[in-house]
Amino acid sequence: MTYIRSKFRHPGLPKNELGYTTQEYEGAISTLCAGCGHDSISGSIIQACYELSIAPHRIAKLSGIGCSSKTPTYFLGNSHGFNSVHGRMPSVATGANMANRDLVYMGVSGDGDTASIGMGQFVHVIRRNLNMVYIVMNNGCYGLTKGQDSATADEGSKSKKGVANPFQPIDLAGLALELGATFVAQSFSGDKEQLIPLIKAAIDHPGFAFINVISPCVTFNNNPGSTKSYDYVREHMEATGTTDFVPEKREITTSYEKGSGTDIQMHDGTYIRLEKLAATRDPFDRLGAINALQNSRNHNEILTGLLYVEPKTSDLHEIIQTSDRPLNSLRQDELCPGTLALADINQDYR
């Protein structure tokens, strides 16, 4: 591994609204295996944040443990970060979000980190509709610990040693839909054209936004017979439609064939545009999404794209009616009303 990446960049790199190039959104040079899908997802996160012109210090990256959870080191080097314990990213994210609701929370996890050890935390953070992006870099194995089958490995999928997995997989997107997630998407690390707009839309979504990204582990799970290899995923990918995220807060005037596209207006006036959406698909129909997902699984297809969105949704802060000001900016006297107020409250119960 060359641990040096030249500081020189293309001299003509375009700048975003903040005057930054993608360079300001990069992280340290990756130490993952050459060709790991996770690196591509890092690249997409960099591009999405750059395109949205988010000031890097307005983003917090959170992760658990795993190759996937290492990636925050390799993107957004100028942002906040917390690399937590295995499977515990959601609770750290919840704490951070409660303390400061003004940041963009970018959670990154693996299939092991989420579907095994972190399952309990995962389901509860969905339930609570915490305003965050939750990306699972799903490679069907525990990459960091040398490639054991994970809970998302498909039944019958072969490991590098040729052994078929005997267990049913957990379908994370299906689970998220089931639990009432307000934004559910599925994608592939090798399809940036689809993934970047999805990440942008997820960042913009005011509640819990889940993206399950199939991300091949080149070292332990890219062999023939694996259902998470580059070749297999490419052959079995089925897109719901082409997604585009339109950040401008204005009416969409560009024309495209009627009936071939749907514009979803988001809470803040931005749009997600779904072009060439399969005729049978309605992005607001949770049940339809669950069905479509099951159907494609039955056909050995991987359904990708935006599966479901509930654009106007109430996140955890709204549900529990926290103060508008971030908790971390409240002074002690505002947070703690004092003994007299306590005495008053207690009086009510007497």
Place this chain on the structure above:
Amino acid sequence: MKPTDEKNPEYFHKVVDCQYACPAHTPVPEYIRLVAAGKYTEAYMINWESNVFPGILGRTCDRPCEPACRRGRIEEEPVAICRLKRVAADNKHDVRSLMPRVPFEKNGKRIALIGGGPASLTVARDLAPLGYEIHLYDEQDAGGGMMRTQIPSFRLPLEVLNEEVDYVLDMGIHTQFKTYVSSLQEILDKNYDVVFVGTGAPRGRDLVIPGRKEGAVNIHIGVDWLTSVAFEHTNKIGKKVIVLGGGNTAMDCCRTSRRLGGEEVKVVVRSPFKEMKASPWEKEDALHEDILIMDNHVPKKFVIENGRLIGMTFDKVHPVINEKGKRELVPTGEPEVFIEADDVLVAIGLENSFPWIEKETGIEFDNWGMPVVDAVTFQSSNPKVFFGGDAAFGPKNVITAVAHGHQAAISINLYCEEKTLTERPAPFTNLVSQKMGIHEWSYDSDVVNDLRFAVPHADKKASLSDRKMEVELGFDIQTAIKEAHRCLNCDVQTVFEKDKCIECDACMDICPTACITFTMNGDEEDLRTRLKAPSLNLSQDLYISGTLPTSRVMVKDEDVCLHCGLCAERCPTSAWDMQQFLYKVTKAC
């Protein structure tokens, strides 16, 4: 676009910007690596084979390679390619033993070279080892042409010049110095198999305006004056000097004047400063020696008082863009300017002149008085007579003369062997993987951030008092090595093997300069709009793969590739490899 044909040697050659721009196609990065490794002799020989005069060129070359250098597109300044050549020359060990031997037994063919400049010397260097008997005629006392008569010693010390001229002359060349050839026919009558004309562009243009005749004693043609200084016939000049002209001759004239007693030396030029023909570094050096450069002044007359030149008058002009979009120099209407002078040097251009070539020789001339010469073979309309250097297509520079010489030598050899001159030998090429391990290359792949290092100069006072003292001191070894590391190894090519690619995007994600894109194919104009970074430098090629399984293609814009090898290191299947491309122009010998 069609997939790139890597078998075409010119594709990768073009990626090596410096080598491609060098008229003699010197393998620049190869010698820079050798300099960095302390292998000066080897670095010298790589140069010598390509350009014959590494020590001379390492000081005086016009360096067309440097504006072409990739580094200049990535940060502020190109690699100091030229001065690293000098480092090789200054630090080499014995090189004579590495040069081709001249056979005792000759091949029976006799060649006459007219003029002893770099073009003729290159022909001699290439043909003598093949057994040709070579006769060189030059009107001067010694060989080297304008490298001796024009380039002043403070830029090119005599020892350096003599050493490299002698490497060639010592190959058994029969020299006839102090011999002006006044008739080509006479030479042809001596039954040479071939005559090569390398007589340069020897005549300095004069400026005929009022007062020219009356002031003649103190008005000198720049090139003639420099020759006379070089041969020590002239050793002083007046205190106040005007140099007319804005090219490199003007720069050498003014700087030489400063060394021969000129105290107030002014270069007066018609065009605006930034349009002057002189190289930027020569202008800098002149300014550093307290020479005033007055631009936008058109000479009007030489002013004579009591039969002596006392100065000149000029009209002031300024550049204006006319309706046709051309820049014109228009009088400003200000009163004329008088500038005092004891001596004036006229350095307003060079001309070819061939009064010694008779019509009967069968050599055709065009409307501008230039011989009709084939641009590839250098043959004239008399099949026995070849031209090269400044004599062929007008005044250029040493490295161009050398490049001509090599090509003319190939032609002469083919001609003598009665072969077709247009069937030129293909270049020698070689492409070798640099892979040593998963993350290890046999070249220094990391890219340093250093900006260009400056070459130290001798103390100004000392150098102005000694015409022969070299101004530039050359890099010390430590600095040379640092400067050498700035080179991006553009000859280590990124070679892509489509069938190995699994389209994981790793190369695209890691590339620091966003060179690589996977996208649908299209025509070039369209593709350039769809790349990861703006693709505006049309002079740089796009490297295109065949169609990949996702029906996309890999497109690499060669423009700002750092040759850092990260794409190849991040590729899990070695679809990318870093391979060193050696390209050598095939010579007659």
